[in-house]
Amino acid sequence: MTSIAPLPLQPRLPAFGGGLRLSAGLTLAAALGLAAAPAMAQQGLPSFRNLVKKVVPAVVSIAVTESAAAAAADDGGDQGAPTPQAGHQKVYGAGSGFIIDPSGIIVTNDHVVGGATKITVSLADGTQLPAKILGVDQLTDIAVIKVTADRPLPYVSWGDSRQVEVGDWIMVAGNPFGLGNTVTAGIISARGRDIMSGPFDDFLQLDAPINPGNSGGPAFDLNGGVVGVDTAIISPTGGSVGIGFAIPSEIAQNVVSVLEQHGHLDRGWLGVGLADDESGDGVRVTMVQASGPAGHSGLRAGDRILSVDAKKVDTALGLIRAVAEIHPGERARLAFIRHGRVLSANVTVGLRPETQAQ
Template structure:
């Protein structure tokens, strides 16, 4: 025993000596360790104050859709499968087969009852019921929706001002920043989850305007249409999609950045729809940067402006573009009938061409 103790003390002395030798070596110094900057100074001890602030403005959304009568099999929406509400849903449907139920989330952005959610939550609904955090249920109407970005606005009538949240600036959010996601997962009711922004600018093939924030906060079916907040309690993303082989959260969720959502919501509130600019071209990304025009629609704005297959587009209204998606988004942001200035290269020669954009047809990518 004494020998073992001596060997243990000897080993401890040797480890300490080795550490001191390492600190004394030219490559490592105690001062270098001490001078290394602290990259993460603090983390929240609790999200409770933030949750108390934002939860009253986050709503649960239930939708019904008329279906044909007949002895059809009861179809349970994915958001309710495996939850305590599945049995209740089946019993309700056996006695009332003319309606089909879906569930989602939303958030109030105006005390008068204006609510933002996803188009895929409410777009096909015949009846929309909104449940507030205090249990109040209100009927809502669709104000406007945009299928290409999956954004919708609904409105409830209320006799008193409702709690609401404000927009944050998603452009100021970095990979690694904390976010708090809120919504109605699996139809269970108001819930919050915490995580970070995992990546920016994700294209998941949902549409030509994909530019998602990737989030690792648990987001599940029923969270669609809910918000993600920064640590100030401002909305920086509209939770929209998940990647999951099981149907539940595996830590990969996607939200539309507020910089995209806010202007679309503003336009939907004004007109109920989105008018986008259109060039009438087929595009291809060019290795090394720029976008090549490989086809011209007849008739179309590009043909009328004199653009030709083989033209290389470098900028729109002075802003550089380096991908077909970037060019489509820049042109789509222009109002139909307005002019955009394209900087192109044709056979090695740079030139500017003004194009009066048209109105984007449905299901068009140029």
């Protein structure tokens, strides 16, 4: 059954062995790809060779060791991965990441390293370094890790995902199936995709092939800026069918900055149930937790919230995001309609529990 899920890691192998076999079909496909390249270039399609030389040195492969219990609890579990057997307490997985600072700061997915007991980063030149987690954010599936090297490391910079449009070229780099640094190219297929993975879904949809092991890898614009972090695929088989999703840099960059400094991300919360209003003007309150921030402010079910701190909100998702950006403990002013009258309330925003959406 086709499903949308966090991009699987390279299938985990039991600690006692396992390996990867390349089929003749893969060799033939590679040969066909090489043969097709000159013809594509003659048709005026871009060559990515200079871009590859510029950015790939900063793309890393990430190997993780997890306890069997952590692996079993992984929501983005590997499709086709062996089931851990009794007596084998560790399993292996692999993903991707990219260096954003020469001191060794690396961005990847939370589902790559979130349950890891050991992390090893392989640089493009083959150097292997141990890594530690600086911070993770489950709601956006972003993690920041760090390695220490005896030299400044190659790094890439953020691009502006707000400037890319549907149809623009992108190049993806990562570690699919544990093969090591691999690049693929395609276009932005869609923007603003909500794949029902959480309240902050706002993905770029890509048609560049991404596969298990690409988790946490970068998607580059043609200037070499990171405009997305690969995080999910839709596939009936676990492999690429040309539909993948990346966290836009406009979201990822801010989350990474906070995780790098504080190790966690606190989001604001009202304690209400919300629904889009048929009028398209405001957001309907369907439920209020009496002990929550909105309950203490006097907000009621049936109220229609129009704005947060004078910023108009038209959808439940937009309201959730607006409140999430307010630091817990700060006050927000809500404008709302009750029985035809426009009223306002000052709410002391609470700390969003991990299991809550509003």
